[in-house]
Amino acid sequence: MIWGVLQFPGSCDERDALHACSLAGEARLIWHEERDLGGVDGVVVPGGFSYGDYLRAGAIARFSPAMEAVAEFAAAGGPVLGICNGFQVLCEAGLLPGALLLNEELRFVCRQVELIAGDGERLSIPVKHGEGRFYAPDDILDEIEENGQVAFRYAPGQNPNGSARDIAGVTNEAGNVLGLMPHPEHAVDPLTGSTDGLKIFRSIAGLAA
């Protein structure tokens, strides 16, 4: 599988994302001005502060040529993974439901958290964000729960930001677009304490194969 990792001005996790993708296939960077994704099989929208996060996190990045291409790629069923700022970009682009708001306690959080995946598996993955409080109106929350679109929840008592219903990550209705606030690309090497993040990249690679 060939992964494309988007890079915006202000991205800062694209190198770790490239590394993580290279452990689950091949990986290359895609500059935000590229309108052509170059035939990749999967796309990562990485973390950071795209376009300085001016106005709202992810609000301006969604209008980039590369994101137009990603929207078409997603509509055609291609797998897309948005991490942290990438999750915010995908929500702003309307590719995922909901929005990410300032953390309830207003503090930037940076720590390891336990996640519970949709199938019940527990993963240890770090979070690092100031605007990660997942929000959607109750009717949309009910709908995404019924559709099985909640991909990850924070384990009980570990919600770091006040996210609605402990939601840490969601998919679109078709299931090919996934966004999450925690950083699986920072959990792929035993040196940093956990390799659980790699399971997510490998799982998506399996999906695309």
Place this chain on the structure above:
Amino acid sequence: MAKARVLIRPKEGILDPQGKAVERALPALGFEGVEHVRVGRMVELEAEDPERLGELCEKLLANPLIEDYEIQTL
């Protein structure tokens, strides 16, 4: 060019931690009796076609899921 001002605020019912933080800081400065503080943003602009400002707000200046906006033409 028409001058306009767009006020953007968190929707009613959405927790606004910035507003809460400001509200909590006020008594320490001697400002008692201030409540329901909400923090939003204001965008000033000049537009050739003010008719399109609503669309511009929906698409970029505000996120209608979480924010209300109000356009004031000056």
